[in-house]
Each structure stands twice: as C-alpha cells, then as structure tokens.
Amino acid sequence: MESSAQTPSAFGVSPSSRLLASGLGWRRRGVNTMMTVLIAGAFVLAMIPLFSLVFEVAKRGIPGLSLEFFTEDARGVVGGGGASHAIMGTLIITGVASVISVPIGIMAAIYLNEYGTGRLRRALTFFVDVMTGIPSIVAGLFAYALFEIFFGPGIRLGVMGSVALSLLMIPIVIRSAEEVLKIVPNHLREASYALGTPKWKTITKVVLPTAFAGLVTGVMIAIARIVGETAPLLVTTGVVDSMNTDPFNGRMQNLAVYAYNEYRSPGVMKQAAYDKAWAAALTLIAIVMILNVAARLVYRRYKTEIR
C-alpha cells in the first residue's frame, strides 16, 4: 500500500533526532492534551443529539400513549381516535416488503458468493452499490410510476409501498448476507464435497446453517432500517383514517406517515394531534431499538463458532 510506504518519510532524520534531544516540551504536551480533549469533546457533542432525541421522544410520546392508541383507528373522530390502523399497516407493509426482499436478497448473495463469475457477478456487485444509494423518495416514485402504468393515475395501494421498500431493503439484505457467507470457511465446503455431497446440498445443509445467525441478524437490521420509512410511503400508500388489512386494495396507513400527518394537519385539537404524533414516534423508536438489540442478541447467542 502506498500510504504505508510514504509514511516513514514523515519521520525524516532531522525531526526525530530533534524530538529525542528536546524530550517532551510543554508545547507538544499541550497540543496533545488539547487535541485529546477536542476529540473526546467531539464524541460527547455527537452523543448529545442521540440522548436529547430519545429523551424528548419518550417525554412527549408518553402522554399520547393509551389503550385507545393501540386498539382504535381514527375513522370519523375529531381529535380522539387511535393508531391501530397505522400499526397494522406498518406490520403488513413491512411484512410484504420482507417477503419480497429476503428470498431475492439471500439468493442473490448466494449467487455472488457461491456461483457468481464473470460479467453478471461484476454487474450485480456494481448495481447493488447503485441501489444502496437510491434516495428513498425516488424508490417511492418508482413504485408509483410502475403501478400507474397498469392501474392509472392517482393509484394508492399498500403493496406499492412494499415494492418501494423492497427496493431499499434488497441491497441491505444482500450486503449483510454476503458478509456472513464470506466468513463461512472453505474447508467446511470442501469437507462436504469430499463426502460426495452435491453443491446445492452443501449450500443448504452446510453453508446456510453455519451462517444462519448472521443471516437472521442481517434481515432484522434491514427490517429496522425500512420500518420507519416515511417518504416512499407518502407517495405510494397514501393517507387514510380507517383500518385496511388488504395490501392489494385501497390506501393503507403506516406509523411514520401517521406521525407526519398528525403533525402536518393537526386539525382543531392541535395538542392532542401532536401528542399522537409523538406517541407514534415513540412506538416507532421502540420497534427500531428492539429490532436492533434483538438482532445483536440473536447473533451473540446463536452464532456458530468458526475455528
């Protein structure tokens, strides 16, 4: 590597001999202390938003939480009502997105790691990089454009949101799955081949079980990443006040869009609406945090020791 070759020149003869001669001068010690304090201070500064955010969401979200929030929808009520339709919608939209993304993502990762050669492999690697950079709102526009061609303008469906989210989820699943497949040692595969096991059975019975905990962790992190998406759903699933459990028929509410909408059009009872927006935010943050922590616990508890 070039950098390692050029760095020694920074320690030219004259500075280092001067360095040895003078010992640790107060100026150098002062600079060192100052930079250490600055670096530690930057870390503290970066943590302030995290703690402020979690604290404020908890403080403002708790007043809006009630049994009603989880059991009622908001159909035809002024000021009151709950978010059960949004919670249900979040589960359905995210669930369908996972059903689309997980098989495609994991099979593509298997392709990249076990089969891929030549041009298709290179193209896939490149375009997965491109996919990770797609802005979420553009994913929403794609789903809209796709469905508009078949169903006409103004179409809003739960499944459109799932398609948009899949576009964001697939690259995350591929990246993490590829990572864990890569660390499955080759001698396991070779041992399996030596026993006369065909390749597909080697993959399904040896490689995938070895990587299982990592795969589950990756999928959970990917779900945590898309469950709070707002922008792509705003343009695909729309806004609705009543419960809808059919992703192929009619608009579907979701927690993030619900929070946005309660903030944006609070109606006459402003504070009640804001309370519900924060309650939805708190619910979302809880889901995301639980998924993240659970993902790490799964990995720590069930990962295969590889020697």
Place this chain on the structure above:
Amino acid sequence: MASVDTTTNAGQLLAAASGGRRRLGDRVFSRTAVLAAVTILVLLAGVAIFLLSEGLPAFTASAADLPEGKSFIDYVAPLAFGTVLAAALAALVAVPLAVAVALFITHVAPPRIALTLGYLVDLLAAIPSIIYGLWGIFVLGPKMVPVMKWLEAKLGFLPFFNGPASVTGRTMLVVGLVLAVMILPIVSAVAREAFAQSPRRLQEGAQALGATRWEMIRMTVLPFGKSSVISGAMLGLGRALGETMAVTIILSVSGAVTFNLISQANPSTIAANIALDFPESSGIAINALIATGLVLFAITLVTNMAARWIIARQEGE
C-alpha cells in the same frame, strides 16, 4: 479467491460424476440463484425505464402547463440548489465531527468500552428520519433561535448570516445541523474502519520515537485513513442529498435562491418538494415531480459513484 475457484471446480466435477437427480437439484438451485441476480438487474432497469417514461413528458412540456408556469429547467434549478446547499452544509459540519468520533473510538477511548461506544454511534443511523424531523422542529429549532439572532448581530456582514433571523427556527442552518447528525454515523463508520486498520507497526514506531498520541495520530493514522474519510464524506453527502422527511418538516420554503442560512425564506430541496406537492398533484404536475426525482437520482448517483471510485482506487493500490 483461488480457493473459491478450486471448490467450485470440485463441486462441478462431483456434480458431473454423480447421478441425474443430483444434477437436477444443482441445476434448479443454481438457476434460482442466477434468477435472483437477474431479477435485481431487471428491477433496476425498471426503475430507470419507468422513471424516464413518466418523467419525460415534463422535459418536453411547455412552460405554461408546468407547475408555477416555468420551464422545467427553471423549475428544478432552485430546488437542485437547495438540495446541494443543505447537503453541503451537513457534510461541512458532520465530516470533522465524524473523524473525531472515529478517532475517539479507535485510538483514544479505552478499548474495553470502544465497541459499546461504536454501537451508540450506530444507533444514530437507526432512528427514522421522521423522528429527526419532529425533533428538529420542536426541540432543536427553538433552541437555535437565540443562536441565529446572535449570528445575525455579530456575523451579519457575511452573506450566510445576513438575516433577518427566523423566530421559528425553520431555517437552512437547522436543516443542515439535523442532516449532519443523520449522516455522522455513515461517515464515522467508514473512517473508523480505516483508522482501525492503520498499520500498528507505524503507530508503535512513532510512539517509540517519542511521539505523543496526537502526533502519532497525525503522522500515521490520519494519512492512512485520508482517502477513506473522503469517500465516507461522499457517501454521507449522497445520503444527505436524498434525505426527505427531516427537510420537509423543518424547512420553511419560499423558493428563494439564497445563501442566507438563518432567514425564513429558503430554497426547497428536490426530495422535500416531492413529499410536499406529490399528494396533492395530478396530471403533468406528477410528471414534473417524477422528472425532478430523476434529477435527484442522477445527482446522488454521481456522488456515490465518485465515493466508490475513490474506495476502489485505494483498494487497488
């Protein structure tokens, strides 16, 4: 790489030598894997084709039909300006902070707690953008109002702090700060990886020569991680360019093209403009919004490719 090739060959050999049922299983499974790979490529081609076919009418439509009665270029230019301004501001704040955070985790903090600290930073990336938006407008915005008044009074001669300072906090400066928090974990993750890999022998050599910790970092760790920091910054920039909800909620927009960061009149961004206008639009206005989405996609694509190119070049060396 070589070992993978030998196992592939071994697998093929065995498959060829064994019975027909096995070969069928292998064929089905490998074709499914290829199918998944091809599906993804088709999906991306679909993104390009559908966005183009829905966006193209806006490029050719006459100014009178488009929103605000302007030609498409005049419509998208101020939005593109706002997008780049917000993202650049975010990167300007986030990159130095992210480098310091990465250094803290890899070289300053006690190694025992470093992993936990890294996990805390990663949590920042897990929080949904809608929550950043609510936090920005209800918490950070009001707190920034006196700061912006001070900036106007003391640094008002600079075009950035020209004022009049907003009394609500719905300004470009607050948006930039919130976006900076959002991209910080991305930039710092890339930097952290590079700093952790910087050669130990150089670090130890520096310290053996009597360098202080900061001198060791400045002379060995930072030069080693430089290109990673640059590519991390570009990745963060790409994320900030496409960020939607935080901007939609916080920014008070007027369509003005200005570098003034603390006033109530701000340029909107492409993503925020789509989120605000799309639900109430129909007809050619939808096509115009999709076309602006294409422009946004192009801008983020170029940024991300530049970042990947820097990473690839570095790995090649």
